[in-house]
Each structure stands twice: as structure tokens, then as C-alpha cells.
Amino acid sequence: MTDMRVDITQAQTGEAGFGDFIALLKPRVMSLVVFTALVGILVAPGALHPVVALAAIIFIALGAGASGALNMWWDADIDSVMKRTAKRPIPAGKVAPGEAMALGVALSGISVIMLWLATNALAGFLLAFTIFFYAVIYSMWLKRATPQNIVIGGAAGAFPPMIGWVAVTGSISLEACLMFMLIFMWTPPHFWALALFMKSDYHKANVPMLTVTHGRKATRAHILVYTIALVPFALAAGFTSIGGPVYLALAVVLNLIFLHGAWAIWRRDEGQAEADNYATEKRVFRFSLAYLFVHFGAFLAEAALARLPAYAEFASHIRILEVF
Amino acid sequence: MAITREHELHKRRSGRNIGLALVLVGFIALVFGLTIAKVSGGGTIQAFDHSYRPALDPNDVRFQQR
Numbered sequence: 237m238t239d240m241r242v243d244i245t246q247a248q249t250g251e252a253g254f255g256d257f258i259a260l261l262k263p264r265v266m267s268l269v270v271f272t273a274l275v276g277i278l279v280a281p282g283a284l285h286p287v288v289a290l291a292a293i294i295f296i297a298l299g300a301g302a303s304g305a306l307n308m309w310w311d312a313d314i315d316s317v318m319k320r321t322a323k324r325p326i327p328a329g330k331v332a333p334g335e336a337m338a339l340g341v342a343l344s345g346i347s348v349i350m351l352w353l354a355t356n357a358l359a360g361f362l363l364a365f366t367i368f369f370y371a372v373i374y375s376m377w378l379k380r381a382t383p384q385n386i387v388i389g390g391a392a393g394a395f396p397p398m399i400g401w402v403a404v405t406g407s408i409s410l411e412a413c414l415m416f417m418l419i420f421m422w423t424p425p426h427f428w429a430l431a432l433f434m435k436s437d438y439h440k441a442n443v444p445m446l447t448v449t450h451g452r453k454a455t456r457a458h459i460l461v462y463t464i465a466l467v468p469f470a471l472a473a474g475f476t477s478i479g480g481p482v483y484l485a486l487a488v489v490l491n492l493i494f495l496h497g498a499w500a501i502w503r504r505d506e507g508q509a510e511a512d513n514y515a516t517e518k519r520v521f522r523f524s525l526a527y528l529f530v531h532f533g534a535f536l537a538e539a540a541l542a543r544l545p546a547y548a549e550f551a552s553h554i555r556i557l558e559v560f
Numbered sequence: 561m562a563i564t565r566e567h568e569l570h571k572r573r574s575g576r577n578i579g580l581a582l583v584l585v586g587f588i589a590l591v592f593g594l595t596i597a598k599v600s601g602g603g604t605i606q607a608f609d610h611s612y613r614p615a616l617d618p619n620d621v622r623f624q625q626r
Contacts, residue, residue: 251569251572251573251576252572252576253572253575253576254575254576254578254579254580255575257576257579281614281620282612282613282614282617282620283612283620284612285597285598286597287590287593287594287596287597288594288597288598290590290593291590291593291594294590353594354594404612405612405614406612406613
């Protein structure tokens with residue numbers, strides 16, 4: 237009788253709370269997805285009914301959460317080895333791997349079908365592709381196979397504004413592609429700047445991070461190259477229907493600062509970085525967050541200003557790439 | 561660690577049930593809202609995929625600019 241009571245207790249204390257299932261959906265990543273998808277919806281030509289727009293954002297975020305749960309299910313072995321991720325619900329023993337997978341698959345299906353029904357088939361397809369890309373192409377395949385994993389993983393994070401745009405218009409356009417490229421090209425320098433000053437233990441988990449496989453000098457060079465490659469996309473968006481004078485002015489300033497930061501990172505060596513406790517790398521990392529936020533905020537500002545006829549007339553001279 | 565009448569496990573399970581109930585109620589409200597929005601504002605929607613078409617909307621600001 238005593239034995240049985242112990243068994244029941246042990247079997248049931250592993251039950252997860254509601255918050256553990258929320259943690260599986262990576263709420264911090266979801267907040268960025270919500271913001272960029274919202275911008276995609278608000279700057280697109282045309283308008284969704286507010287309830288439809290709200291539903292679209294909720295289901296895009298839910299799809300992102302589903303891919304997060306699938307990622308945590310697949311990467312549970314890596315997460316349990318690394319200090320930063322050891323407290324996630326699966327390695328902490330709060331959620332069983334099978335439960336995380338079931339949640340990920342179920343939410344993927346619900347989010348894709350509901351986004352399709354609420355908006356259109358292309359938006360639903362793009363969300364399905366994003367989940368597939370993040371869970372299968374990135375998590376299952378390339379994350380453990382190539383040091384360019386950050387570049388590839390960035391594509392998954394770049395889709396939300398494009399999905400938001402497609403939810404409104406029903407088609408992919410130059411503007412949607414430029415919003416995609418802005419996040420896609422921004423991710424590598426943003427993450428590698430973090431990788432330079434965060435002493436992570438990816439090597440223990442056998443994940444080929446650029447700082448480990450090619451060294452820190454090569455990582456610094458990669459940051460500069462990707463930042464240079466990012467600039468044309470950020471500026472080009474200013475000449476489309478989502479850009480304008482305000483966006484362009486902000487983009488020029490932000491890109492000059494980002495380029496200067498990437499240049500400063502490239503010129504430093506490890507000795508200098510350790511001497512000031514990675515001050516430059518930390519500064520560029522923090523700036524990169526503001527960089528993305530202000531770019532998307534400027535898209536919103538342009539959409540709001542376009543309602544003023546005088547401004548719209550002035551901006552039309554700058555929007556030389558306007559096509560939709 | 562015997563199971564008592566008020567074990568910590570019961571609180572956790574209750575929290576999970578309440579959370580799930582709220583999610584389901586929210587989902588029902590959202591689908592209801594979507595239904596109302598779709599049915600009441602169908603003027604510029606084409607039937608085959610229920611998508612908004614800017615080119616069909618004479619009030620679209622950007623469409624007027626072009």
C-alpha cells in the first residue's frame with residue numbers, strides 16, 4: 237500500500253502547469269513576430285476588418301509558437317546540455333517530449349487552417365512553410381550541420397511581416413520581399429555580435445557555431461560583410477510604397493551607425509575586446525535591436541503620414557519603386 | 561510525499577484547466593467575431609478565396625493615387 241502511494245506521487249508531480257506550456261511557445265520570440273506581422277498588415281495597401289486583422293496576428297503568432305514548441309521538442313538533448321537552455325520545460329522535466337511535439341503539431345494545424353480561413357490561402361501556405369522551415373529545415377537539419385545556421389534560421393523570423401502583408405493583399409510584392417530581407421540580413425550580425433560576448437557552451441552540445449568553427453576573427457568579418465549586404469535592402473525599402481522621406485532619413489542614419497559599429501567590431505581583436513569587456517560588441521548588439529524596431533516603426537509612421545494629402549504627394553516623388 | 565487533500569499538484573492542475581478554459585473561450589469569441597466580420601463586411605470580397613482586393617475598392621487611398 238505504501239509503495240503504491242509513492243508511485244502515484246512520483247508519476248504525477250511531473251505534470252506541467254499552464255505556464256510551462258506557454259514557455260514552450262517562446263513568448264519573447266512571439267512578441268517580435270506580433271510586432272512585425274502587425275506592421276506588415278498595417279502598411280499593406282487595403283485594409284482588413286479589425287477583427288480579421290486581430291485574428292491574423294493571433295494565428296501568425298500561434299504558428300510561430302508552434303514552431304518554437306517543435307524546436308524545443310527536437311532540441312531537448314542540446315537544451316539539457318547548455319546552461320542557458322537547461323531550465324526550458326522539457327530538459328527541466330516539466331513537460332514530456334511527446335507532449336511538446338503534440339502541442340507543436342496541433343497548434344501548427346490550427347494556426348495554418350485558421351489563418352487561411354480568416355484571410356487567404358497564400359497567407360496560410362506561407363505560415364505553414366515558415367513552421368516547416370523553422371522546425372524541419374533549420375532545427376532538424378541545418379542547425380547541427382553548418383555554421384551558417386544563424387543565417388538560415390533568420391529566414392523563419394523574417395516571414396511574419398510578409399505573411400501580414402499577404403493576409404491583406406493576397407499576393408507577394410517587392411515591399412513584402414524587402415521587409416523579409418531586412419530581417420533576414422539583420423539576423424546574422426545581430427546574433428553574431430551576441431555570440432562574441434556571450435560565453436556560450438554550444439561546443440558541449442556539438443552545435444557548429446561560427447565563433448567555434450571558424451574562430452572569432454572570422455565571425456567579426458562575417459558581421460561586417462552581412463551588415464554591408466543589409467544596407468541596400470534597408471535603403472531600397474525607402475523608395476517603395478511602404479517607404480518615404482521619414483523612413484529614408486531614419487534608414488540612412490541607422491545604417492551609417494550600424495555600419496560604423498560593424499566596422500569597429502571588425503577592426504578589434506580579442507585582446508582589445510577582453511580589455512574593455514566587449515563594450516563595442518555589446519553596444520552594437522543593443523543598437524541592432526533598436527535598428528530593427530525603428531525601421532519597422534518608420535514603416536508605420538509612413539503609413540500614418542500617407543493619410544495627409546500634402547505628404548502623400550511629396551512622398552510619391554521618392555517612392556520610385558512603387559509597384560503593387 | 562503523500563498526496564493529501566490539498567496537494568500542490570491539485571493547484572497546478574487547476575491552473576492548467578482554468579488556463580485551457582480561458583483559451584477555448586477566447587478561441588470561440590474570436591471565431592464568432594470573425595464570422596460577424598466576414599458576413600457583415602463582404603462588399604469587396606471575391607467568393608473564391610474570401611480575400612480583400614484593393615483594386616475592387618474605390619475608396620482605397622493608394623489605388624486612387626495610382
